[in-house]
Amino acid sequence: MTAAVPPELALLALFRSEVAHHTVVLEEGLAGLKQNPNAVKPLERMKQEVHAIWGGARIVELESIVHLAQAMKESLLALQIHKITLSSAQLDCLTQIIILFHQLAETAVEEIVTWVKGHQAEIERLIVTISGLVAETLTRTELVEQPQNSVALSTQVTDSDNRIITDPALLGLFLSEVEAHTVILNEGLLALEINPSATEQLAALMRSAHSIKGAARVVGLEMVIKLAHLMEDCFVAAQQGKLTFVSEHIDILLHSVDRLTTMAQVVKSGTYQDLTQLSQENESLTVALNSILTGSLSPIPLPVTQSISELMIPKMPPPSLTPAVESISQSAVLVNGNTEFNSPAVRRKALANTDRTVKVTATKIERLMGLAGEIVVSTRWLSPFSESLLALKKSHIELARILEKLQETSEHEQTFFKWVKKAQAKTKECKLFLAEKLNQLDIFTSHTTTHSDHLYHEMIGVRMRPFADSIQGYPRMVRDLARELGKKVHFEMIGKTTEVDQDIQEKLEAPLNHLLRNALDHGIEFPEERLAIGKAETGYLRLEIGHRSGMLMITVADDGRGLDLARLRQKIAQKKLASVEMIKQLTETELINFLFLPGFSTMEQVTEISGRGVGLDVVHNMVHEVGGVVRAVSTPGKGMSFQLELPITLSVVRTFLVTIAGEPFAFPLARIERCLKLPKANIERVEDRQYFRFGNTNIALIDIHDVLDKIQPTYQQNELAVVVISDRLNAYGLVVDKFLGECDLVVRPLDPRLGKVANMSAAAIMLDGSPVLIFDIDDLVRSIDNLLIGKRLRKLDELSEPSPSRRKRVLVVDDSITVREMERKILENQGYEVEVAVDGIEGWNAIRIEHFDLLVSDVDMPRMNGIDLISRIRQHEELKSLPIIIISYKDSKEHRLQGLEAGANYYLTKSSFEDNSFIEAIVDLIGEA
Missing domain, CATH: 1.20.120.160 (HPT domain)
Incomplete structure (x- = not known):
């Protein structure tokens, strides 16, 4: 029998063969660069080959080769984006690196680790050389770009390169x-x-x-x-x-x-x-x-730095620049006593690298200091209280000794009664003492609770700023835009001192800008038109902000022409968003909701100001993102108003708690249509789908255990607990186990290392210390939509039956031999049946010919990359519900977002092989083998 090859040697053998293959391609690319240093294709191909070597070296844990490949990759990237030009020194260094890779590919498998250690000095020299050449070229390029004649500064000193030095x-x-x-x-x-x-x-x-x-x-x-x-x-x-x-x-x-x-x-x-x-x-x-x-x-041409029609609210640096100054000072160089x-x-x-600053008034800081002082004083009360409890403990010990004496002297009547009286006195003393201390503890608890509540609300208030801080540019924008349009407008802002969370203020900038521009362009008439219909020639535009019922209410209203419902019905029909018969039956509120659809506009022509159909869609998306509601009301001939109802702060959210599979979950209260107890007798079926009627609306009924892939209970009660959620198009009734009630939760963002957690937006801690996840309603609705595509859901009045066991099949698509074999071994060890494909085209052909339960794909591959492969699958009628996992070395937020938007269920890095996250993702999607 032949002895089994150790796993690490098998991986090294695969890596060596991969290096040999990629080195040949690198030589061809370098030859092409020598002939044409500006060629793009050789650079891109070389970068892919070095990336593959880098990935393989990480798998076999050859750190020196990883660093060398990384340095080479960075130099190729700098060449590709024209940050540097290829010099003879760089060509020579790249040639030496390729020769080193050749030597590595010719080394015996058993000696690769030893060979790398023996060439450590040479590898480090090449890393330093290639990195230094890139840095030197970048610096030289940057110096060339420096201004030779800059504006004079009274505190400046110039060096030999005539660069500005200022404090x-x-x-x-x-x-x-x-x-x-x-x-x-x-x-x-x-x-x-x-x-x-x-x-x-x-x-x-x-x-x-x-x-x-x-x-x-x-x-x-x-x-x-x-x-x-x-x-x-x-x-x-x-x-x-x-x-x-x-x-x-x-x-x-x-x-x-x-x-x-x-x-x-x-x-x-x-x-x-x-x-x-x-x-x-x-x-x-x-x-x-x-x-x-x-x-x-006289008419003088003025410099135009920005078109008035494109004027947005000006953004200025934060008022307190101290953190910025400190950060700048740390990265500066002192020359003759000045900072350069x-x-x-x-x-x-x-x-750009400075911490974000927020504005806080001195009054708020003083109140916080006062509350902090009160809490410090209150906590010092605990020490003497603890000592008094020790005294109570001593009294209890004495009482216990008295009782022991009673037991010893029970035969002597006179002595017995003497100790009984002492026991009664001591018991009374302990009772009074304990009652007094309990009363003190209640008072302390009440004071501490009050102080902590005040401190908590003051801390929330630190993030609050008068709304005037973010709307200072609106009067100027309205004035300039009205003059450009040839209209007269009186703009009024009410409630400028209303305090709003600074995060919400930032998010409101674009939506309010769109609403004001729409009011000026669409709503308010021209002066002559207003005079002809009996209105004042100056239109009225109002922006009002205030708090109401614990929410932030923002109203943008004008006294213009209002909404032409007949024209709106015509636009809906032209865009084929609904049938003619349905359009005739729509109410005014339902018609207005079409304005918030992406790309919808009532304008006939696109101008610089409006007509693209993106403004109100931006408003709707922002309001829903923060858990709010937007409403529009039109009075033909008299004007139109938009009302935004938003949370006052994003740090605290009002939620509705439910129990699902024995765990608490939270729905943002602002995104719930309603909660109800639904009798089973009211459940109806159409085309194998369950729904119930609420008013004149049919609402699809979904068991949330199906969506979250939880163990499904048997609903034996006669009534079901249902939470109704919706987006613009669909409403769903989610059946949960039990209602727990409303609760204010302090939002805790999920760890970014988790990526985007499906169906969840954040987490919180309840009063009893237990964690709770908060649903992302939009993501939850998307999950339900995907679930309903071609899937037969369990009926709520039926028992779930386990499906027959079957060995599940996984297709692995990756152009790296090392990575493919690594993934195959991991999956086969877990009991899955595995097939492999070397690139996107081969994977696409395989997935259409054979049945697979899961696809595991790389991103960067020849012929067809992973993003294109996933997009094709999601567009295929029969394959679009296939679970997909992306595994890539790219770990930036942009790459993750690109993969998830293409349709991947998980985006993992190849470091996930080192822990259980890869297997856990597979089990989460298709279960165990």
């Missing part, structure tokens, strides 16, 4: 000054345009322009100083009554504010060469501002 602390102060004062300038100018006699605005405008000028002088930005100085002169002249601002003046001044914002953002990014270009463009603004002062205003940013790229990276 980041002063830069941070300048940016914060510009952010704060441009907001005041925008608001003041808009107020002056509405009421030119409001001279009280001029003093604030003059001070803001003066402050920006002073901040710019500190960092030596001459163009900012000049622009701010001219603006200040205009405001002083208006204060002295020498001029009165008209709309043309306001236009020029607002353009100047925009230019100040643009220059601040350019300075923040570190691209000083852009400032030189802006300096040349500023001449027209300077001429325009001078014309205001001289009174010789080595390049614009370094500056941008330093600013």
Whole structure:
């Protein structure tokens, strides 16, 4: 008999043959690069071959080869995206690496590990050489891109390469000054345009322009100083009554504010060469501002940095730049006592890598400090209380001794009664003492609970900011867009001081922007049209924010033309979204819901402002993402309003708890249509599907155990606990085991290392300390849709029967021999029947010819990659429900998202071979073999 080959030697043999194959391809690619250094195909092919060697080396745990392949791969990638150009030194180094791979492929299997150790010094030298050549070329390229003549800074020092060196602390102060004062300038100018006699605005405008000028002088930005100085002169002249601002003046001044914002953002990014270009463009603004002062205003072409029709809410840096300054300082180099940013790229990276800051008022911090002090004082009460309990314990010990004495002296009557009285006295003493301490403990518990609740709500409040912080740019946007459209609009914002979670504020930016633009473009009529129908020529647009019933309510309303329902019905019919008979029967609310569908628009033509059919879809998606509701109400001829109902904070969610297979789960309350007890007699069937009627609607009935792949119980009770959920198109009734009731839960994000957990959005801890998962309703609805495709579900009034056992088949598709054999052995050891395919085309042919219970696929493969393979399967009528697992070395969020969106059920890395996650994923999808 022949001795069995050890597994590690078998893997090394596969790896050696794989290296031999890939090295041949690498030689061909290098020859092609020598002939044409700009060729793309050889680079891509070489990168794939090195990637395969890198993966195989990781499987057989040859770390030196892994690092060498990684360094070579990075150099090829830099060449591919034109970050560097191929030099003779790099060609020589790549040739030496390929020769080393050749030697490795010719080494005996038993000696590979020893060979790698013996060539360790040479491998490290090649790694350092290739990495150094890439870094040197990148640095040289970056230096060439440095501006040779940058804007003068008063605190700057230039080195031999004439690069800017400035103090980041002063830069941070300048940016914060510009952010704060441009907001005041925008608001003041808009107020002056509405009421030119409001001279009280001029003093604030003059001070803001003066402050920006002073901040710019500190960092030596001459163009900012000049622009701010001219603006200040205009405001002083208006204060002295020498001029009165008209709309043309306001236009020029607002353009100047925009230019100040643009220059601040350019300075923040570190691209000083852009400032030189802006300096040349500023001449027209300077001429325009001078014309205001001289009174010789004439049509002057102003620089346009951004189309008004594309104007979005301006984003400025956070007010507190201290973390950014600290981070920048750590990555800076001191030259002659100054801090130097080595390049614009370094500056941008330093600013981007800083922690995100949030605004917190001093009042909130003081309240938090007060509560923290009260809790500290309260906790110190525990120490004497603990000592008093020790005294009680001593009393109990004495009582026990008295009882022992009683037992010993029970024969002597006089002595007996003496000890009985002592026992009664001691018992009474303990009883009173215990009652007193219990009362103190109740008081302490009550105070501690109150303080902790206050502290908890204050901590939530730290994340809350006045809504005005995020809507400062809306008046300017409405004003500019109305002027572009030729309309007159009075814009009013109500409830600006309402506090909102900063995360929600960020998410609301795009939806509110769309709603306001739609109101201006679709809703409010032109002045002559409004006058003809008896309306005031100036339209009215309102944005209102407030708290109501524990929710954030946002209303965007206008007094325009409203929604033309007949036109809307016509659009729905044109897009074939419903039959003509059904469209006639739709209510107004049902018709309006079509506006929120992707790509739906009532506009006949696409313009720069609207007509693409994406705006209201963005609003709907954002509101549902945070667990809210959006409603629209139209009054033809009088206007239209949109109402957004959102949670006040994302850190706490109101949920409805249920029990499923003995475990608690939580539904976000805002996403539940209703909960009900359904008698079994009300269950009906159509085409082998179960449903029940609620009002005039048929709601499909699904056992949630089928969706979550839980053990299905036998429903013996006469009523079923049903939770109704829905998206825009479908409503489902989910049968759960038991209702537990409503509960506020503090949301805990799932560990990102888990990837996207199917059907779940987050986790929480209940009051008793037990964990609970919170459902992702949209993902849950998608899972139900997939479940209903071609699958026969267990009936709720039938007992489940175990399916006959059958050996399950798995198809493994991977172009790496090492990886294929590794996966085959793992699966066969678990009892599965395994077939393999070497690339996507072979896998596609195999999956259509034979039946498989599961597909395991790589991503990067020749002929057809894994993403294309999965997409074809998901589009195939018979194969689209096949479970699929992707296993790849790529572990970035973008690659994971790409794989899951293509239709994979799991996206794992090849490190999953080292633990049970690979097998657990398979068991989760198709069960054990």
